[in-house]
Amino acid sequence: MYELMTMASMMEDSPNAAKRPNFSAISNSNSNGISKTNSVLMVKSGVAKKLVIKNFREKPKLPEDYHAETWKKLKEAVVAIQSSTPISYCLEELYQAVENMCSYQKASQLYENLREVIEQHVKETVEPYIRGVQDRKIFLKEMEACWQAHCRQMIMIRSIFLYLDRRYVLQTPSIPSIWDMGLELFRKHVIGQQLAQTRTVDGLLMLIESERQGDVVDRLLLKSLLRMLSDLQIYQDVFEHRFLQATDALYTAEGRRLMQELDVPEYLAHVDKRLQEENERVLHYLDGGTRWALIHTVERQLISEHLGSLLAKGLENLLDNNRIQDLSLMYNLFSRVKNGLVELCTHFNSYIKKKGRTIVIDPEKDKSMVQDLLDFKDKMDNIVLTCFQKSEKFVNSVKEAFEHFINQRPNKPAELIAKFVDSKLRMGNKEATEEELERLLDKIMVIFRFIHGKDVFEAFYKKDLAKRLLVGKSASVDAEKSMLSKLKQECGGAFTSKLEGMFKDMELSRDINVAFKQYVANLRTDFDSAIDLTVNILTMGYWPTYPLVEVNLPKEMVQYQEIFNKFYLGKHSGRKLQWQPTLGQCMLKAIFDNGKKELQVSLFQALVLLLFNESEDLSYDDIKTATNIEEGELKRTLQSLACGKARVLMKEPKGKDVTEEDKFKYNLEFTNKLFRVKINQIQMKETNEEQKATEERVFQDRQYQIDAAIVRIMKMRKTLSHQLLVSELYNQLKFPVTPVDLKKRIESLIDRDYMARDKENPKQYNYVA
Amino acid sequence: MAASGATNDEMMDIGGAELDNNKNEKMFTLKKWNAVAMWSWDVECDTCAICRVQVMDACLRCQGDGNRQAGGKQPECVVVWGECNHSFHHCCMSQWTQQNKRCPLCQKEWSIQRMGK
Ligand SMILES: [Zn+2]
Ligand SMILES: [Zn+2]
Ligand SMILES: [Zn+2]
Numbered sequence: 001m002y003e004l005m006t007m008a009s010m011m012e013d014s015p016n017a018a019k020r021p022n023f024s025a026i027s028n029s030n031s032n033g034i035s036k037t038n039s040v041l042m043v044k045s046g047v048a049k050k051l052v053i054k055n056f057r058e059k060p061k062l063p064e065d066y067h068a069e070t071w072k073k074l075k076e077a078v079v080a081i082q083s084s085t086p087i088s089y090c091l092e093e094l095y096q097a098v099e100n101m102c103s104y105q106k107a108s109q110l111y112e113n114l115r116e117v118i119e120q121h122v123k124e125t126v127e128p129y130i131r132g133v134q135d136r137k138i139f140l141k142e143m144e145a146c147w148q149a150h151c152r153q154m155i156m157i158r159s160i161f162l163y164l165d166r167r168y169v170l171q172t173p174s175i176p177s178i179w180d181m182g183l184e185l186f187r188k189h190v191i192g193q194q195l196a197q198t199r200t201v202d203g204l205l206m207l208i209e210s211e212r213q214g215d216v217v218d219r220l221l222l223k224s225l226l227r228m229l230s231d232l233q234i235y236q237d238v239f240e241h242r243f244l245q246a247t248d249a250l251y252t253a254e255g256r257r258l259m260q261e262l263d264v265p266e267y268l269a270h271v272d273k274r275l276q277e278e279n280e281r282v283l284h285y286l287d288g289g290t291r292w293a294l295i296h297t298v299e300r301q302l303i304s305e306h307l308g309s310l311l312a313k314g315l316e317n318l319l320d321n322n323r324i325q326d327l328s329l330m331y332n333l334f335s336r337v338k339n340g341l342v343e344l345c346t347h348f349n350s351y352i353k354k355k356g357r358t359i360v361i362d363p364e365k366d367k368s369m370v371q372d373l374l375d376f377k378d379k380m381d382n383i384v385l386t387c388f389q390k391s392e393k394f395v396n397s398v399k400e401a402f403e404h405f406i407n408q409r410p411n412k413p414a415e416l417i418a419k420f421v422d423s424k425l426r427m428g429n430k431e432a433t434e435e436e437l438e439r440l441l442d443k444i445m446v447i448f449r450f451i452h453g454k455d456v457f458e459a460f461y462k463k464d465l466a467k468r469l470l471v472g473k474s475a476s477v478d479a480e481k482s483m484l485s486k487l488k489q490e491c492g493g494a495f496t497s498k499l500e501g502m503f504k505d506m507e508l509s510r511d512i513n514v515a516f517k518q519y520v521a522n523l524r525t526d527f528d529s530a531i532d533l534t535v536n537i538l539t540m541g542y543w544p545t546y547p548l549v550e551v552n553l554p555k556e557m558v559q560y561q562e563i564f565n566k567f568y569l570g571k572h573s574g575r576k577l578q579w580q581p582t583l584g585q586c587m588l589k590a591i592f593d594n595g596k597k598e599l600q601v602s603l604f605q606a607l608v609l610l611l612f613n614e615s616e617d618l619s620y621d622d623i624k625t626a627t628n629i630e631e632g633e634l635k636r637t638l639q640s641l642a643c644g645k646a647r648v649l650m651k652e653p654k655g656k657d658v659t660e661e662d663k664f665k666y667n668l669e670f671t672n673k674l675f676r677v678k679i680n681q682i683q684m685k686e687t688n689e690e691q692k693a694t695e696e697r698v699f700q701d702r703q704y705q706i707d708a709a710i711v712r713i714m715k716m717r718k719t720l721s722h723q724l725l726v727s728e729l730y731n732q733l734k735f736p737v738t739p740v741d742l743k744k745r746i747e748s749l750i751d752r753d754y755m756a757r758d759k760e761n762p763k764q765y766n767y768v769a
Numbered sequence: 770m771a772a773s774g775a776t777n778d779e780m781m782d783i784g785g786a787e788l789d790n791n792k793n794e795k796m797f798t799l800k801k802w803n804a805v806a807m808w809s810w811d812v813e814c815d816t817c818a819i820c821r822v823q824v825m826d827a828c829l830r831c832q833g834d835g836n837r838q839a840g841g842k843q844p845e846c847v848v849v850w851g852e853c854n855h856s857f858h859h860c861c862m863s864q865w866t867q868q869n870k871r872c873p874l875c876q877k878e879w880s881i882q883r884m885g886k
Contacts, residue, residue: 574885708832
């Protein structure tokens, strides 16, 4: 009908126009056929200069009624547009008419006339019409239709009056452009009317509420009307405020209700869904400026308000059941609100402390404690890694919590970790490859790091290491060395120096034995050298202490011992040797009716068996007198020989236990499918006293270690305040100490002249060289 | 660790035994003996009176040193005996005699009887 595109030829595009009105209502709907060229619609731009019309040589005289006639024509055209009827003039004529009016100083009046016509239409036609619509849903649609029509009309009108807009309006800052004038009038007479406004906003809120309840609503209608409010610059005043209030009320109620109805994972999933929906609402029809307040409201009412309950009600369960996805969601949701992660981390930390305590505190569960600790650590690490984004706060919290709970039970975890390592390093542990073992050791070291009394670990570790070394039960030299270097790295050389000393003793013993064989060969006596004697020489202090026992050895063994003593002490003056019968191992050749066997036995087992070379039957008392083996030890030894799997002796009367009335004879019919038979010893259970003794030794050793550390620090620093010395000590010592302990040791070193108080400042110490 | 000879106990099966006709042979014969002995300094008092650390351990100053050997000992941190039969860490006594030529325990003039090795 109207060829608006021809306007383009008259207008320069001005993409940089400073004052760019919002034509959203039009540009978003293709139905009116003018959507393609926004640039056409630029008004009040800087292009006026180029449109100065030249060549008015002189003003022609006009007829008297020219103005009235011209306005009549123009008004007709405007009314035609408003009533959607054809215009009886050609557009070219109308443009010219507007231009002429402006040229004859009638611009101001023309603007006033135009405004009047438009106001009249809006006030007297549009407003009464919309007032008449009763149905709430139809109302919104009609309102939207009116708005669209208004925009369409204003574009056409303005295109006719473009010259006025360019020449007059642009140069008169006090008046709005034709387009803005249209908006102003629509605002004033249509939406500004209380009834229409209330019905519009109520209708919008109702639609949104209905969508929130799950209904499908006309989003385009919502979008169009909300853009209308934005274009009319009343979005915030009449809509946004009420919308946010409604949102707040809805989610306040929903949060309270669903916290009762849903379990925590369901609730979290619901919150997640709600946040997505609200974000979509912003994308689809709300003004972008509403996003922050809207999302914030949802977060506050659905998350912040229930932080404490969510954590108290749900976290433990999620962690117990390793609900990775739910935990990730919880982290993500909580990270949106203030204090969310702080609270989560606090509860996570308490959970670890609580669960961890149950792992270490119950003596009934000692058997599985270390494996449980490793599993628990793996599980928590994995959660921090996959659910809590490896956040440093959480990583540190795990460490703090482990260190806290593992030391809730003094000494025992350290002891059990040592035993666990032993079980992995001992021969026969076939469950792991070298790499797996290495990885496992690394994991154990992580747990070990949390232990305060590391020296307790060392004491127990040493006991087991001694056993592995002396009985040749270590699975792998590499693994042993690797573990040692891990300990050294973790605790320093002072910590491992004695353990390293044990390995060194084993190496030195090998050399000593080579030299001893040479020595025996050179003796050239008539000595019956049928026994192959090997001695492991241990440095006292490096190794655990073993009970001192004296037993009666056969003459030839005593002789051998003396030869070795002479050999060894000749090489090392100032030393003495203490033989340890409890640790001795022997190989016996035995002749049974079914043939020869080699018996792998302990020294005590050997001593008992050798007695049967002299007599066939021996009573318990005979054996005790002959060997002088301590009672408990002897009973266990006899039990192993007469009641175990490989029964080399026979006991009368038969039975599982050995009593002092028993009689023994050797079992000539002994059979075994193997040639070499190992007769297992019956291990005495580690008694409480022994355990206490080990701990006792640890505590004594701590005194020396504190002394050594003080001397080491003072030697380096020469002079140091009490405070600094104490803090350095805390850094270096691998076990818990109190300031009182340290003070005592410092006093003792001052007494012994290793250090002295500064004469001027008694709180300062000087190293005494 | 292969240092001790008794390994592979039940692993080997040589099957039927060769019969030994020597009827005089004993029922049980000791073939191998892996013994264990602990060495320590042959001293009357196992604590060094100067540094009050056990003489089997390195003296206090040696323990304080950063570069330590296995066992925390310098090779020269051995025991020294005087003619009076009193014994100390050699390290401790060398330091001591720079100021005082007498035995800290009995005040007799210090002269070395022997050194640990
Ligand atoms: Zn000393
Ligand atoms: Zn020394
Ligand atoms: Zn003396």
